[in-house]
Amino acid sequence: MDRDSSLKQLALIVAGLSIGLLAAPVSHAADVASIAEQCAACHGKDGASKESTVPSIGGFSATYLVDSMKTYKKKERPCVETKYLEGPKKGQKSDMCKVAADLNAADTQAVAKYLAGKKFVRAKQPFDAAKAQQGKNVHNTECKKCHEKGGSSADDDAGILAGQWAHYLKEQFVIFRAGKRPMDEKMKPKLEKLSKEDEDALVHYYASQQ
Secondary structure, eight states: OOHHHHHHHHHHHHHHHHHHHHHHHHHHHHHHHHHHHHHHHHHOGGGOOOSTTSOOOTTSOHHHHHHHHHHHHTTOSOOOOEEOOSSTTTTOEEOHHHHHHTSOHHHHHHHHHHHHTSOOOOOOOOOOHHHHHHHHHHIIIIITTTSHHHHTOSTTSSOOOTTOOHHHHHHHHHHHHTTOSOOOTTHHHHHHHOOHHHHHHHHHHHHHOO
């Protein structure tokens, strides 16, 4: 093989490698968009839920989202069967354990990072002002060390409570108290101190932040 032919062959190999390297991220980006679209079928576009029974998840930290998916994959949280609200699977039934099981670690990390980059949209919902004030006091006494800035910070990797749907928050209190969802060791004694009235007040406080 002469020198010119060798150079041409080398150029073709380099070009092929370059195309492959460029194509991989595009394909991966498409996969993430497809997964995010499936999430949106229940959690709303960019994780901004329009249903009081479904939490908004856009803007949560990637760490919190990945950890949540791990608990679903291990079936450490209740996997309530529900119907897709939008999209091509609308009306079909599934649950979060099945969703988590269908995603590998890389895809979970990728979609978590995608959702973490979105803005958390606070729900517009009714609340009792007096209870909200009481809830603010309870939060500042018992909750603020882990749920910073009135429960609005994603940086504490504890989810966002401020502006979350009240119906969903009430359900989670029930689940935590029943021992059906893992909780941080610091949370357990705090939760045990709360009365039902305190719980209700906290829900109104978080709902009031719109």
